[in-house]
Amino acid sequence: MQSEQIRVAVIDDDPLFLDYVSELLGHQGGMRVTKATDGDQLFKELDKGYVECVLVDYNLGNENGFDVAERIKQRYDVPPPMVLLTGRGGERTVVKSFRLGLSDYVSKRNLNTSELVGAIRGAVDRHRQTISSRAELEFHKQQSAYDGSTGLYSASHIKKCVAKLTSATIAPKPFALIAIRMNGIARIEKTFGRLVADRALRAFGQRVQASTRAGDICGRIRDDAFVTILDTSAAPKSLSTVSDRLEKLKQHLSFETDFDTVTLQLSATLAVARYPEDGSNFDALLEHAAILTDTAAENQDKATAQPESHANCVGARPERRRNDRRHRVLKRGRIYVVGMNSVVDCTIRNLSEYGAMLRVNSFFVAPDTFELMVVGASGRQPVTTRWQTGLDFGVQFVNPGDGRTKLDG
Amino acid sequence: MGEAFALKFGLLKERFRGRMIGDVDKLDHLALQLAATDSNSEERKRIRDIAHRLAGTAGTFGYPDLTERAAHVEKMADVACGNSALAETARLLSRGIREVMDF
Numbered sequence: 001m002q003s004e005q006i007r008v009a010v011i012d013d014d015p016l017f018l019d020y021v022s023e024l025l026g027h028q029g030g031m032r033v034t035k036a037t038d039g040d041q042l043f044k045e046l047d048k049g050y051v052e053c054v055l056v057d058y059n060l061g062n063e064n065g066f067d068v069a070e071r072i073k074q075r076y077d078v079p080p081p082m083v084l085l086t087g088r089g090g091e092r093t094v095v096k097s098f099r100l101g102l103s104d105y106v107s108k109r110n111l112n113t114s115e116l117v118g119a120i121r122g123a124v125d126r127h128r129q130t131i132s133s134r135a136e137l138e139f140h141k142q143q144s145a146y147d148g149s150t151g152l153y154s155a156s157h158i159k160k161c162v163a164k165l166t167s168a169t170i171a172p173k174p175f176a177l178i179a180i181r182m183n184g185i186a187r188i189e190k191t192f193g194r195l196v197a198d199r200a201l202r203a204f205g206q207r208v209q210a211s212t213r214a215g216d217i218c219g220r221i222r223d224d225a226f227v228t229i230l231d232t233s234a235a236p237k238s239l240s241t242v243s244d245r246l247e248k249l250k251q252h253l254s255f256e257t258d259f260d261t262v263t264l265q266l267s268a269t270l271a272v273a274r275y276p277e278d279g280s281n282f283d284a285l286l287e288h289a290a291i292l293t294d295t296a297a298e299n300q301d302k303a304t305a306q307p308e309s310h311a312n313c314v315g316a317r318p319e320r321r322r323n324d325r326r327h328r329v330l331k332r333g334r335i336y337v338v339g340m341n342s343v344v345d346c347t348i349r350n351l352s353e354y355g356a357m358l359r360v361n362s363f364f365v366a367p368d369t370f371e372l373m374v375v376g377a378s379g380r381q382p383v384t385t386r387w388q389t390g391l392d393f394g395v396q397f398v399n400p401g402d403g404r405t406k407l408d409g
Numbered sequence: 410m411g412e413a414f415a416l417k418f419g420l421l422k423e424r425f426r427g428r429m430i431g432d433v434d435k436l437d438h439l440a441l442q443l444a445a446t447d448s449n450s451e452e453r454k455r456i457r458d459i460a461h462r463l464a465g466t467a468g469t470f471g472y473p474d475l476t477e478r479a480a481h482v483e484k485m486a487d488v489a490c491g492n493s494a495l496a497e498t499a500r501l502l503s504r505g506i507r508e509v510m511d512f
Contacts, residue, residue: 016428017466020421027414059461087465087480109476110468 006124007050009034011042011068012057012085017108021055021085021116029117039068046072046080053124055116057085057108058093069100078131081123083116103127149198150205153219158227161217162282165229166275173231174275176242177282178249179289180208180226181269184340188264191337192344193363196259203257204266211252227286232274246270261361265341269293333358336371336380348374355386355396366393425470429506432459436503444496456499457486463502478505 008031012018015037022033034051036042038060045051054072056065065084072079084097084105097105103123106116141148145157153161165175182204189197201224208226212218218228228249230242253268271292279285331351335344335358344364350357356372366388371380372395383395436459443452460482467475482502485495506512 014462014466016421016424017462017469019424020418020466020469023414023417023421027411027417059465087461087483108465108469109480110473 006031006052006120007034008032008053008055008120009036009042009045009051009080010055011036011039011060011065013037013059013061014057017057021111024111024113025055025117025120028113029120031117031120039063039071042068043071043075046076051080052127053080053103053120054082055085055120056082056102059087066096066100069097069102073101081127083119083123147205147220149201150208150220151202152205152209152226153217155219155221158217158219158221158229159282161229162285166281172276176230176232177273177275177285177289178228178230178242178246179271179273179286179293180228180249180253181293182224182226182253183267183269185224187340188342191340191342191365191367192262192264193365195363196262196264199259200257200264200266204253204268207253207255211249221286227289242272242274246272261345262364263343331377332375334373334375335360335364335366336373337367338370348372353397354400355383355394357392357394359392361391364391366395369398422470425466426510429463429510430512432463433503433506433512435459436499436506440496440499440503443492443499446492450492453486453492453495456495457483460486460499460502463506472509475502475506475509478502 006029008025010018010021010025010033012021018035018037022035025031025033034045036045042054046054054068056068058065060068069082069084072082081103082101084093084102085108086093086097086105087108094105103126104119106112106119141154142156144154146152147154162177165173182201185197185201188200205220205226208218208228212228215231216228218226220226230245232242250268250270253270254266256263256265271289273279273285273288273292275285278288331348333346333348333356335346336342337344344360346358346360348356348358351374358366358372366385369382369384372383373380382398384398386394386396388394436456439452439456439459443450443456446452460479463479464476464483467473467479479502482495482498485498
């Protein structure tokens with residue numbers, strides 16, 4: 001693997017050092033080197049998709065290596081490994097570089113050629129191994145009959161089942177495919193973290209499973225997409241049966257679930273595709289159903305869209321707020337995420353007429369606006385998030401003055 | 410070191426030397442200006458940038474002693490030392506470059 005020419009991009013704002021490192025890596029390391037003196041030049045090269053490793057200088061003048069590393073991570077699904085060149089590689093810089101996911105670091109001062117070449121080769125080898133392992137895992141996932149996250153049948157198994165049903169040349173049996181899309185999973189992950197999203201997905205999967213009857217086949221085919229295949233050949237009034245099942249499924253899949261301090265209201269968007277009327281194979285049936293679920297999801301989004309008034313009411317008077325007396329007594333609160341029907345428990349501190357500081361117990365990205373209720377005190381009040389540091393965040397009441405008078409009871 | 414790389418390296422070293430000639434003049438000039446002001450000036454930043462760049466490259470081109478001296482100037486510019494102290498250290502660096510590189 002190491003005999004291949006590794007394609008590396010080097011970014012450094014010092015053209016002299018850039019030329020030196022490029023020559024060094026080219027002649028001593030046998031690598032193909034692309035040079036960049038700033039982020040824009042680097043991204044032009046990375047966009048071509050050939051670069052296997054980025055050697056990034058920490059001090060780049062107007063920006064630093066960590067900014068560039070962040071941008072690379074955000075821009076590409078599978079970013080190339082990065083090695084940091086540091087001038088004064090203090091402990092904090094090194095720790096931060098590993099936290100950011102950089103593969104290695106090399107001191108720029110008294111640069112050691114074999115160390116530098118070794119760091120790049122090591123980073124590329126590890127990256128290739130990771131990619132290969134991922135591909136292997138993906139292959140096994142594809143082959144597996146069961147979905148690892150929910151325990152339901154996998155997409156490949158469902159596809160095989162449908163292929164069997166549709167390949168019957170003599171008297172093919174009609175069936176109905178119900179496409180089920182779990183609503184808002186992306187937002188749940190963004191707001192409450194991966195752990196809660198995975199648990200929500202499992203809970204949803206269990207509901208899908210519980211709603212099946214003998215002869216049904218159900219599985220998860222994508223992130224938030226499930227299907228249930230109903231054998232309609234034996235049912236005397238198949239059309240009404242499917243409609244009934246669809247309605248019951250819809251009701252069954254709209255439920256509230258608790259995860260420690262977070263309460264989520266889960267729901268689904270459903271659509272039906274019938275074989276052979278709506279498609280002759282799995283993909284065609286799924287496409288037919290997807291069009292219907294997309295339309296239904298759009299309508300639902302419009303119906304649950306947040307009113308803009310909350311976001312526009314951030315008129316604070318900082319000087320008055322500072323003088324205002326704050327209550328440091330801890331209170332129990334509940335956060336209602338507008339548009340998601342989700343509730344998160346929190347503790348409230350520093351409650352004032354204008355705002356409060358809140359703390360949650362687990363990962364939670366506070367939305368720009370939400371509703372806050374003090375448990376045992378009063379109703380829900382709209383608030384805007386002003387800052388967040390880890391599990392703590394500060395909020396401001398949309399209608400200043402409502403805070404203590406209404407919430408404090 | 411292969412012949413081709415040795416040739417390239419020689420050319421890069423010449424470029425480094427040429428840059429140093431410019432940098433010593435700049436350092437002397439900036440040190441003079443810095444010593445004459447009390448403010449947290451632009452000169453301070455420019456001295457730091459020159460020192461940082463020098464610290465990052467001098468060792469590579471065979472001048473580890475200059476790397477140490479330049480790193481010291483960079484560190485002084487980063488901590489809140491007085492302008493006159495930084496100006497004096499920058500002058501010492503400039504003198505050191507002249508000596509080591511035989512300008």
